Amino acid sequence: MSVTPTEQKIIDLLDKGDKRALDLLYENYSNSLYGVILKITINEEVAQDALQETFIKVWKNAHKYDSSKAKLFTWLFRIARNTAIDKLRSFNNRYQKEIQIDTSNVYILPSSNLNQDVLDIKEQVGRLEEKYQIVLDALFFQGMTQQEASEELDIPLGTIKSRLKIGLRELKKVYDPE
Numbered sequence: 001m002s003v004t005p006t007e008q009k010i011i012d013l014l015d016k017g018d019k020r021a022l023d024l025l026y027e028n029y030s031n032s033l034y035g036v037i038l039k040i041t042i043n044e045e046v047a048q049d050a051l052q053e054t055f056i057k058v059w060k061n062a063h064k065y066d067s068s069k070a071k072l073f074t075w076l077f078r079i080a081r082n083t084a085i086d087k088l089r090s091f092n093n094r095y096q097k098e099i100q101i102d103t104s105n106v107y108i109l110p111s112s113n114l115n116q117d118v119l120d121i122k123e124q125v126g127r128l129e130e131k132y133q134i135v136l137d138a139l140f141f142q143g144m145t146q147q148e149a150s151e152e153l154d155i156p157l158g159t160i161k162s163r164l165k166i167g168l169r170e171l172k173k174v175y176d177p178e
Contacts, residue, residue: 007072014062022059029073030055033080040084043091050087054080069134070154078152082142124174125167132167135160 003011006028013021033054038047057079065075125136138149139160146164150157 011067011072022055029076033076036077036080037084041088046087046091050084054083057083074152074154124171128167128170132163135163136167139164
């Protein structure tokens with residue numbers, strides 16, 4: 001992947017924990033990220049909060065960025081997108097009334113039919129090789145389509161499909177060992 005000099009400078013500053021990286025990030029990426037966030041939240045106030053939270057998350061998680069896995073903007077985009085979705089959910093939950101019925105059996109599940117081992121799916125995914133974890137996380141926990149995952153992770157679509165198939169096969173060994 002080709003990296004521009006500005007991206008490299010930002011990456012180097014992030015690696016060093018130098019706060020000048022935030023200024024450069026904001027200067028170079030805030031408009032694009034704000035546009036993505038606003039498109040998701042459709043609320044300027046929520047979008048502004050989400051943008052600020054995005055930069056906080058970027059700063060706190062700078063050590064997790066790996067330039068061999070994704071371009072800087074792709075990594076920033078994912079953080080911004082996920083933050084916007086979280087903010088939108090939080091905003092909507094705060095302003096929607098929850099309907100409660102006193103006599104409901106919806107949540108009464110017969111425990112004998114529940115496979116307790118399945119309840120730890122994220123833990124089991126975490127035990128897979130990282131390349132499978134990344135794909136399964138994008139597809140199942142972040143709700144991306146295979147095409148979106150391919151674009152955001154900068155991995156060919158065929159590789160996404162192969163890693164999904166292999167990852168699911170490995171999980172099947174855990175949950176259906178026959």
